[in-house]
Amino acid sequence: MRIAFVAYGSLDQVSGGFIYDRSLVGALRSIGHEVDVFGLRWYGYLHAVARNFVLGHPLRRPRAPEAPIYDAVIQDELVHPSVFLSNRAATGWPRGRSLLALVHNLGSRQPGEPLAALKARVEQRYLGSVDGVIAVCAQTLADVRALAGSALPAVVIHPGRDHVAPGVDDRLLDERSRAPGPLRVLFAAAVRPSKGLHRLLDALARAPRFAFTLDVVGSLAWPRYAREIRRQLTRFGFEAQVRLHGERTGADLSALFRQSHVLALPSDREAYPLSCLEALGFGLPVLASSGGGTGEMFHHGREGFLLDPHDAEAWSATLRALAEDRVALRTMSGAAVARYRAHATWRAAADATAAFIGRRTPHPDPLPASRGEGI
Numbered sequence: 001m002r003i004a005f006v007a008y009g010s011l012d013q014v015s016g017g018f019i020y021d022r023s024l025v026g027a028l029r030s031i032g033h034e035v036d037v038f039g040l041r042w043y044g045y046l047h048a049v050a051r052n053f054v055l056g057h058p059l060r061r062p063r064a065p066e067a068p069i070y071d072a073v074i075q076d077e078l079v080h081p082s083v084f085l086s087n088r089a090a091t092g093w094p095r096g097r098s099l100l101a102l103v104h105n106l107g108s109r110q111p112g113e114p115l116a117a118l119k120a121r122v123e124q125r126y127l128g129s130v131d132g133v134i135a136v137c138a139q140t141l142a143d144v145r146a147l148a149g150s151a152l153p154a155v156v157i158h159p160g161r162d163h164v165a166p167g168v169d170d171r172l173l174d175e176r177s178r179a180p181g182p183l184r185v186l187f188a189a190a191v192r193p194s195k196g197l198h199r200l201l202d203a204l205a206r207a208p209r210f211a212f213t214l215d216v217v218g219s220l221a222w223p224r225y226a227r228e229i230r231r232q233l234t235r236f237g238f239e240a241q242v243r244l245h246g247e248r249t250g251a252d253l254s255a256l257f258r259q260s261h262v263l264a265l266p267s268d269r270e271a272y273p274l275s276c277l278e279a280l281g282f283g284l285p286v287l288a289s290s291g292g293g294t295g296e297m298f299h300h301g302r303e304g305f306l307l308d309p310h311d312a313e314a315w316s317a318t319l320r321a322l323a324e325d326r327v328a329l330r331t332m333s334g335a336a337v338a339r340y341r342a343h344a345t346w347r348a349a350a351d352a353t354a355a356f357i358g359r360r361t362p363h364p365d366p367l368p369a370s371r372g373e374g375i
Contacts, residue, residue: 001357002034002068004094007076008042015190016274017104020136021076023163027350038094040079048081049122057092058082070096072357074134077103084126098131098360105271106143110194112268124148132360134353137272137293155356158296159274160346166257166281168337173283176261177330182211183323186260186284188275189267190219191226191244196266196309198232203315205236210320214242215256257282261329262322266309270294280340285332287318303336
């Protein structure tokens with residue numbers, strides 16, 4: 001099949017959503033499908049919405065008569081403000097026999113989202129312009145259903161695990177859990193308010209005799225919030241225990257995962273966060289917010305804990321318990337690795353995507369077998 005994939009900017013960006021997009025495109029190509037990637041320019045939400053009324057579709061159809069019609073066009077739903085009205089325009093490009101939205105997390109469903117009512121209307125209009133939805137988790141699909149209705153064809157395709165190769169064995173888990181010293185906590189997300197680093201610091205400050213270190217890995221592109229975090233570190237006296245690394249990739253990021261004991265992510269809400277999946281692969285029990293789709297990834301109390309992001313006492317008590325009971329930490333670490341190894345691969349995600357496209361667009365070629373969850 002020939003597929004077009006539309007997203008903002010380049011797929012080389014490091015956020016979990018772009019890792020999903022990039023890995024899915026790569027997996028589709030690896031099983032023989034041709035995928036062309038189209039990047040849209042980001043203007044800001046309101047500007048992007050206004051351009052629908054003034055300029056029409058952001059990508060114009062080429063004049064060449066041989067310009068292909070794709071079997072499917074997949075749009076990362078993040079582009080919805082740029083195309084919510086213009087998707088059906090005759091001048092729009094790329095064109096496909098079916099138009100699918102890949103939905104990570106509806107923006108209008110995020111707690112405290114600015115202009116949430118407007119964004120809900122825009123997202124609803126956008127979902128009415130597509131032929132089907134690929135949702136990264138069941139909770140995201142439920143959000144889509146609540147906004148767009150139950151008639152829209154959809155499939156849940158969890159991300160694959162094999163974009164990282166942790167190489168963790170029992171010996172490493174044993175050595176790491178038994179080594180004396182503080183609990184080594186990892187926070188792997190952009191340093192922005194919705195990810196809740198300030199809440200994690202507050203939880204850590206509630207246990208003054210709790211020995212810990214905290215490595216913070218993620219973009220510092222929100223300077224006002226980063227300044228607030230640094231002031232919080234000073235107020236709590238955490239300057240020697242907390243390190244702000246900024247963005248890290250490749251071997252540098254893997255090294256931080258390998259040396260850590262747990263991942264803590266008290267964000268407002270997540271869909272299916274790849275940092276948590278990666279943490280399981282490195283044998284890190286995951287402490288994550290109870291809202292969103294993270295509960296589809298692991299079992300509460302076995303490979304990690306799902307906690308109210310605003311319950312600082314619960315986060316503090318859970319971290320303190322893992323620091324003090326290294327036998328329980330080791331047990332959860334082993335369970336985390338086992339859960340990761342049982343998780344689906346990107347090949348399975350690509351097979352399920354191709355099968356879903358096939359159900360939306362009859363195609364003469366044999367389709368790869370689906371391992372996705374049709375809805």
